Amino acid sequence: KQEVTQIPAALSVPEGENLVLNCSFTDSAIYNLQWFRQDPGKGLTSLLLIQSSQREQTSGRLNASLDKSSGRSTLYIAASQPGDSATYLCAVRTGANNLFFGTGTRLTVIP
Amino acid sequence: DAMVIQNPRYQVTQFGKPVTLSCSQTLNHNVMYWYQQKSSQAPKLLFHYYDKDFNNEADTPDNFQSRRPNTSFCFLDIRSPGLGDAAMYLCATSGGEATNEKLFFGSGTQLSVL
Numbered sequence: 001k002q003e004v005t006q007i008p009a010a011l012s013v014p015e016g017e018n019l020v021l022n023c024s025f026t027d028s029a030i031y032n033l034q035w036f037r038q039d040p041g042k043g044l045t046s047l048l049l050i051q052s053s054q055r056e057q058t059s060g061r062l063n064a065s066l067d068k069s070s071g072r073s074t075l076y077i078a079a080s081q082p083g084d085s086a087t088y089l090c091a092v093r094t095g096a097n098n099l100f101f102g103t104g105t106r107l108t109v110i111p
Numbered sequence: 112d113a114m115v116i117q118n119p120r121y122q123v124t125q126f127g128k129p130v131t132l133s134c135s136q137t138l139n140h141n142v143m144y145w146y147q148q149k150s151s152q153a154p155k156l157l158f159h160y161y162d163k164d165f166n167n168e169a170d171t172p173d174n175f176q177s178r179r180p181n182t183s184f185c186f187l188d189i190r191s192p193g194l195g196d197a198a199m200y201l202c203a204t205s206g207g208e209a210t211n212e213k214l215f216f217g218s219g220t221q222l223s224v225l
Contacts, residue, residue: 004153034213043117043201044154044216089153099214101153 002027002094006102013080014110021075021105023090028068030092035064035075038087038104047088048075080109114138115217117202123223124192132187132220134202143185144214145177146201154201160185189222197224 003026013019023033032051036044048057048064050073056065063076073090087104094100116135124130134143142161146154158167160179174196176188189196199219205212 036216041199041219041221043115043218044203044214046213046215049213099156101155103151103153 002030002092002098002100004090004092004100004102006088006090006105008105009103010106010108012108012110015080015082017080018076018078019080019107021077021088021107023073023075023102025071025073025092025100027094028071030068030094032093033064033066033073034091034093034099035062035073036089036091038089040087044089077107080107082109082111085109115202115204115215117200117217117220119220120218121221121223123225124189125225126194127191130189130192130222132189132200132202132222134185134187134217135183136202136204136215137183138204138206138215139182140204140206140215141182142205142212143179144203144205145175145185145187146203148199148201148219150198157187192222192224194224197222 005024007022034049035047038044050057050066061078066073085108087106089101089104091099091101114137118133144159145157148154156168157171158177174190178186199221201219202217203214205214
């Protein structure tokens with residue numbers, strides 16, 4: 001069974017720093033990987049989706065990479081801002097409707 | 112504008128008292144999903160609809176049912192809520208079952224069981 005792990009569980013950084021969030025998965029037979037943002041008590045907002053054939057995707061200050069063979073993805077956030085504070089979840093898709101989530105990294109950006 | 116709308120935002124029910132959560136979408140998507148997310152845990156898929164075709168996950172308790180009367184609406188019924196059912200319930204949609212489809216989530220309903 002696919003297992004998705006995100007380390008660290010929580011991270012605090014001062015405003016302006018660049019940071020990297022990590023996601024690893026046990027079964028490399030995935031179709032895609034998606035990064036989400038979740039604010040406290042709220043739903044999930046999709047940030048980036050990387051197909052299995054792609055190596056990275058970029059949106060504004062966010063860059064997500066995928067190394068399928070090693071079962072790893074990273075989410076790079078440049079020039080972090082207090083508004084980036086949230087929980088970031090990654091999820092891998094292994095079939096038509098099998099989306100496996102990690103438990104997330106809770107990010108705090110300190111002004 | 113919100114595309115996946117969940118009501119209510121917060122729901123409090125009593126132990127054993129049936130409760131219904133609702134989800135509507137303006138995206139005209141074929142697939143609708145219900146996820147359960149307990150505190151500090153990953154979202155867990157309960158079931159999904161592809162059009163009117165209902166698909167239940169193997170480990171979803173019988174206590175949970177769902178209805179989809181039309182493309183836009185989907186309901187989650189919890190027949191006899193227990194304390195362990197307190198969680199955030201997330202509705203999501205996607206355009207199809209193709210593996211390159213993104214999922215779009217609503218804001219969730221936080222369920223408390225007293």
